[in-house]
Amino acid sequence: MLGAIEAGGTKFVCAVGDETGEFAHSIQIPTTCPEETMAKVIEFFGQYDIDSVGIGSFGPININPESKTYGYITSTPKIAWRNYPLLQTIKDTFGVPVGFNTDVNAAALGEATHGAAKGLDSCLYITVGTGIGAGAVVQGELLQGHSHPEMGHILVRRHPSDAYTGKCPYHVDCLEGLAAGPSIEERWGDKGINLVDRKEVWDLEGYYLAQALMQYILILSPKKIILGGGVMNQSQVFSSIYKYLPELMKEYVSLPELSSYIVSPELGDRAGITGSLLLAHRALIEEN
Amino acid sequence: MLGAIEAGGTKFVCAVGDETGEFAHSIQIPTTCPEETMAKVIEFFGQYDIDSVGIGSFGPININPESKTYGYITSTPKIAWRNYPLLQTIKDTFGVPVGFNTDVNAAALGEATHGAAKGLDSCLYITVGTGIGAGAVVQGELLQGHSHPEMGHILVRRHPSDAYTGKCPYHVDCLEGLAAGPSIEERWGDKGINLVDRKEVWDLEGYYLAQALMQYILILSPKKIILGGGVMNQSQVFSSIYKYLPELMKEYVSLPELSSYIVSPELGDRAGITGSLLLAHRALIEEN
Numbered sequence: 140m141l142g143a144i145e146a147g148g149t150k151f152v153c154a155v156g157d158e159t160g161e162f163a164h165s166i167q168i169p170t171t172c173p174e175e176t177m178a179k180v181i182e183f184f185g186q187y188d189i190d191s192v193g194i195g196s197f198g199p200i201n202i203n204p205e206s207k208t209y210g211y212i213t214s215t216p217k218i219a220w221r222n223y224p225l226l227q228t229i230k231d232t233f234g235v236p237v238g239f240n241t242d243v244n245a246a247a248l249g250e251a252t253h254g255a256a257k258g259l260d261s262c263l264y265i266t267v268g269t270g271i272g273a274g275a276v277v278q279g280e281l282l283q284g285h286s287h288p289e290m291g292h293i294l295v296r297r298h299p300s301d302a303y304t305g306k307c308p309y310h311v312d313c314l315e316g317l318a319a320g321p322s323i324e325e326r327w328g329d330k331g332i333n334l335v336d337r338k339e340v341w342d343l344e345g346y347y348l349a350q351a352l353m354q355y356i357l358i359l360s361p362k363k364i365i366l367g368g369g370v371m372n373q374s375q376v377f378s379s380i381y382k383y384l385p386e387l388m389k390e391y392v393s394l395p396e397l398s399s400y401i402v403s404p405e406l407g408d409r410a411g412i413t414g415s416l417l418l419a420h421r422a423l424i425e426e427n
Numbered sequence: 428m429l430g431a432i433e434a435g436g437t438k439f440v441c442a443v444g445d446e447t448g449e450f451a452h453s454i455q456i457p458t459t460c461p462e463e464t465m466a467k468v469i470e471f472f473g474q475y476d477i478d479s480v481g482i483g484s485f486g487p488i489n490i491n492p493e494s495k496t497y498g499y500i501t502s503t504p505k506i507a508w509r510n511y512p513l514l515q516t517i518k519d520t521f522g523v524p525v526g527f528n529t530d531v532n533a534a535a536l537g538e539a540t541h542g543a544a545k546g547l548d549s550c551l552y553i554t555v556g557t558g559i560g561a562g563a564v565v566q567g568e569l570l571q572g573h574s575h576p577e578m579g580h581i582l583v584r585r586h587p588s589d590a591y592t593g594k595c596p597y598h599v600d601c602l603e604g605l606a607a608g609p610s611i612e613e614r615w616g617d618k619g620i621n622l623v624d625r626k627e628v629w630d631l632e633g634y635y636l637a638q639a640l641m642q643y644i645l646i647l648s649p650k651k652i653i654l655g656g657g658v659m660n661q662s663q664v665f666s667s668i669y670k671y672l673p674e675l676m677k678e679y680v681s682l683p684e685l686s687s688y689i690v691s692p693e694l695g696d697r698a699g700i701t702g703s704l705l706l707a708h709r710a711l712i713e714e715n
Contacts, residue, residue, distance in 0.1 A: 284648040360572035
């Protein structure tokens with residue numbers, strides 16, 4: 140039996156299942172402090188005979204297996220979790236192989252294996268919610284190098300009519316600073332859910348996301364782009380992206396039909412936990 | 428013996444050698460029309476007993492092995508080469524395995540194997556010359572997906588004092604449109620070589636390249652960045668990049684010391700042909 144943890148900033152999802160993406164049981168645990176949250180995580184997995192665990196975690200995290208702090212959550216604003224050895228805690232407790240990557244890389248793996256990019260060895264998974272993050276599968280492997288991608292913080296060109304300052308504590312008006320959920324709320328003075336009828340809100344959102352997609356496409360050339368997260372529940376944003384992306388790209392590269400190329404996650408909010416289960420499977424295979 | 432072709436817009440470099448990157452012989456052939464150029468390419472390799480050939484080509488090219496037009500040069504402005512079956516011509520003539528990729532992906536492979544990124548499974552190779560192009564090695568494999576990267580055309584934010592329009596026939600003021608060699612010449616009214624003492628020229632160049640590197644780092648997280656091409660012979664540009672990149676990145680991601688992270692090609696102008704030789708070696712191994 141495989142164990143999976145999707146470690147998020149507000150909740151941990153824990154599940155057991157197999158590599159087909161079928162879950163036997165799952166549970167949600169609020170993210171408080173490591174002592175409290177992890178005790179419940181360990182209690183959950185203690186009920187099962189697990190062969191390995193996969194973790195898709197919020198970040199930034201250390202995913203370099205050669206580093207002394209491999210498997211740590213690193214410089215997160217959640218002080219209690221800063222420098223917490225997430226991987227090692229699970230490994231020490233259960234004595235099984237543990238796979239470890241970002242939540243968004245795990246989600247990309249889930250979608251590439253059982254979701255919208257099934258059968259493809261390449262996809263990009265982007266979540267647009269309280270922050271903007273992305274993960275990718277490149278030639279069947281999770282994208283990583285010096286560290287994991289931090290695609291939400293790329294720079295975009297400001298729309299000439301957009302006077303909103305931006306909300307990123309690092310870069311002010313990077314993509315996340317201009318287009319994540321909290322920025323939408325601050326710019327327009329109301330929660331996204333109350334702005335459904337304001338066309339200009341979602342048009343501008345698509346304008347910024349189309350710019351980001353242009354950069355991602357020119358740099359990574361993914362075979363499928365999956366856009367999830369709370370903001371993308373506004374399907375108007377997809378329409379806006381389909382409008383702006385060709386205007387920006389000027390037919391420089393030939394792309395598949397956009398409505399089948401840039402899509403919603405097929406696994407919905409299970410992409411991350413499904414990918415974590417697959418990380419467990421990969422860890423098990425690698426160890427044997 | 429392995430054969431290698433670096434197919435460039437002005438010349439084809441052909442060489443024979445082995446996977447250690449040692450060349451027995453090499454030749455340069457002007458890029459005129461396919462009939463003329465390819466006759467000389469074939470004549471050169473006809474002298475040797477070659478086991479496979481690797482091609483690093485100017486683009487855009489089709490690198491999808493499942494496509495009917497795999498190995499073609501596609502929508503190049505060089506009319507005579509448009510839709511030319513470069514891979515197939517070599518394969519049909521010599522009946523050996525042929526590896527095929529972009530010139531910049533080949534250069535990245537060369538540098539990752541025998542050059543500045545030796546021993547690393549990840550690097551980004553960027554050339555800044557008459558155009559801007561980039562290739563990458565990601566977890567040991569050449570970066571490709573739906574197609575090959577076209578990183579030179581990403582959007583950058585204009586410097587407030589830069590009134591130059593831009594020169595990209597597609598996007599006008601994308602990175603290539605603002606920062607490739609011909610743009611430098613047009614903006615400042617003289618060839619780069621005559622502008623060596625104009626500090627502001629190279630400062631601005633570094634400003635745009637630092638922005639591009641920020642995007643590449645946030646998206647790909649390469650373990651080493653190699654900047655080649657004629658423009659990078661102005662070492663002042665490196666200084667400017669080292670200045671602007673941290674200002675833009677705001678310590679959001681931790682990077683290695685920049686002067687050892689962002690470097691010149693160790694193989695100089697042999698990066699592409701060395702990588703092409705390695706493509707030949709990979710093609711040979713895959714076929715057996």
